[in-house]
Amino acid sequence: MTAAFLQIQRLRKTYDDVVAIDQVSLDVRKGEFMTFLGPSGSGKSTTLYIVAGFQEPSEGRVLLDGKPLLSVAPNKRHIGMVFQRYTLFPHLTVGENIAFPLRVRRRPDAEVKAKVEQMLKLVHLSECRDRMPAQLSGGQQQRVAIARALAYDPPVLLMDEPLSALDKKLREEIQLELRRIHQETGVTILYVTHDQEEALRLSDRIAVFNKGRIEQVGTGEELYANPSSRFVASFIGNSNFLPVRVTSNNDGRMNGVFPNGHTVSSGSFNPVLTAGDEGTLMIRPEQMRIHALRNAGSAAGLPVTVRDITYLGDAMHYAVATPWQQEISIRMPAGHRHDSGLSIGTQALVDWDTRDVRLFAQA
Ligand code: ADP
Numbered sequence: 001m002t003a004a005f006l007q008i009q010r011l012r013k014t015y016d017d018v019v020a021i022d023q024v025s026l027d028v029r030k031g032e033f034m035t036f037l038g039p040s041g042s043g044k045s046t047t048l049y050i051v052a053g054f055q056e057p058s059e060g061r062v063l064l065d066g067k068p069l070l071s072v073a074p075n076k077r078h079i080g081m082v083f084q085r086y087t088l089f090p091h092l093t094v095g096e097n098i099a100f101p102l103r104v105r106r107r108p109d110a111e112v113k114a115k116v117e118q119m120l121k122l123v124h125l126s127e128c129r130d131r132m133p134a135q136l137s138g139g140q141q142q143r144v145a146i147a148r149a150l151a152y153d154p155p156v157l158l159m160d161e162p163l164s165a166l167d168k169k170l171r172e173e174i175q176l177e178l179r180r181i182h183q184e185t186g187v188t189i190l191y192v193t194h195d196q197e198e199a200l201r202l203s204d205r206i207a208v209f210n211k212g213r214i215e216q217v218g219t220g221e222e223l224y225a226n227p228s229s230r231f232v233a234s235f236i237g238n239s240n241f242l243p244v245r246v247t248s249n250n251d252g253r254m255n256g257v258f259p260n261g262h263t264v265s266s267g268s269f270n271p272v273l274t275a276g277d278e279g280t281l282m283i284r285p286e287q288m289r290i291h292a293l294r295n296a297g298s299a300a301g302l303p304v305t306v307r308d309i310t311y312l313g314d315a316m317h318y319a320v321a322t323p324w325q326q327e328i329s330i331r332m333p334a335g336h337r338h339d340s341g342l343s344i345g346t347q348a349l350v351d352w353d354t355r356d357v358r359l360f361a362q363a
Contacts, residue, residue, distance in 0.1 A: 004027035005029055005155075006063070008027075008047065009062065011060035011062070012058050012060055021043035021057075021213070024060070028188060029188075030188055032188055032204045033204045034190050034207065035206045035207070036207050036209055037193060037196060037207070037236075038208055038235070042209035043212040047209075048190060051156070053072075057070070064156070079155070080149030080150055080152075080157040081149060082142070082145050082146055082157070082160070082162045084160060084161040087145060088144055089133070091132075094120070094125065094132075094133065095116050095129040097144055098116045098120065098144065099113075105152060119150060123181065124143070125144065142163065143174065179202060191203070196235060200224075205218060208232050208236070210231050223236045229362070233358065237284060240285065242258060242328070243258070243259055243280060243326075245277070245278055247275055249270070249271075252267075254268070262323070266354055267357060273361055279359055279360060282358040283356060283358075285317070285329040285330055288330040288331075289330070289332065289350065289351055290306075290349070290350050291350075292342050293347050305320060306345060306348055307321050307327065307344065309344060315331050315332065316331070316332045317331055318342070320348065330350060
């Protein structure tokens with residue numbers, strides 16, 4: 001594992017009696033694409049702005065390449081920044097916009113010219129050099145903003161919801177561009193979004209923010225397979241959360257009962273829970289299987305009633321009701337439908353592999 005390049009250590013920021021962030025710590029590797037994901041108000045921007053130098057923390061520190069960053073004036077940090085709204089200078093051409101940070105740094109003309117060409121090429125806008133920003137689409141303007149932010153080879157590029165003003169199709173296009181640009185430049189990126197799909201598509205790792213704290217950090221795959229809390233599980237992907245009362249919890253195995261008395265066990269052990277406690281089982285829709293009663297043979301399973309069936313092309317989605325009238329989702333490969341024997345209103349059995357179940361302490 002490579003050493004941390006950007007170290008965020010125990011940041012706290014308060015506004016009067018509002019705690020915006022608390023205990024925020026994170027190590028980011030050089031060249032890593034790190035995304036801050038979380039709902040609005042969870043502290044993502046505050047953390048980003050402290051790294052940028054727009055805000056000062058109440059406590060904590062940030063190290064860049066081993067050196068304290070917060071004592072460095074914002075304009076001396078040389079950190080690139082791209083915002084949600086395109087912040088191009090409207091009276092300067094695209095080329096002049098990209099050249100601007102280099103001119104401020106008094107770089108020689110020849111270097112500025114070469115760098116502008118290189119950046120235009122990087123964002124695939126070479127033909128737009130002499131246009132004014134108003135003559136570009138929103139997506140193109142944001143690519144110019146990225147080129148401008150990268151023109152002076154910043155050690156870190158900060159991006160605050162840079163694609164949220166664009167429509168879905170354009171957003172997906174620029175996400176691909178951004179991945180390519182990240183790969184080609186190797187720049188370290190901190191990226192803020194509340195869109196889980198965007199986070200999964202772009203990031204090497206994701207830090208999930210909740211109420212001013214980082215709840216979990218990991219690759220998209222790690223967060224999806226092993227969420228550390230119900231919050232993370234519900235923020236990344238779809239989940240069914242089933243209420244369970246614990247009857248025993250030891251040797252790495254939990255046994256419990258659902259509200260209808262049906263017994264259940266989980267391969268995921270949660271040391272916080274003991275017999276008699278209420279917890280929550282999480283099972284992803286694609287990890288559940290549904291069988292019509294007549295096909296189930298002697299198979300055990302949770303009895304359910306089919307409420308709705310949706311054909312999704314590559315998958316079938318079943319909405320079913322548990323005996324305690326909770327609606328849960330099941331996703332099966334579409335091929336399954338031909339002999340499923342399932343229709344709306346039929347009784348069915350649902351089962352799953354106990355290894356795919358996660359157990360959380362919160363009810
Ligand atoms: P996010 O970027 O995840 O939407 P923010 O970092 O913007 O979250 O905000 C975190 C919390 O701090 C929120 O509760 C927000 O209301 C509060 N906050 C942010 N900026 C200010 C401010 N200037 N004054 C008071 N409260 C603020």
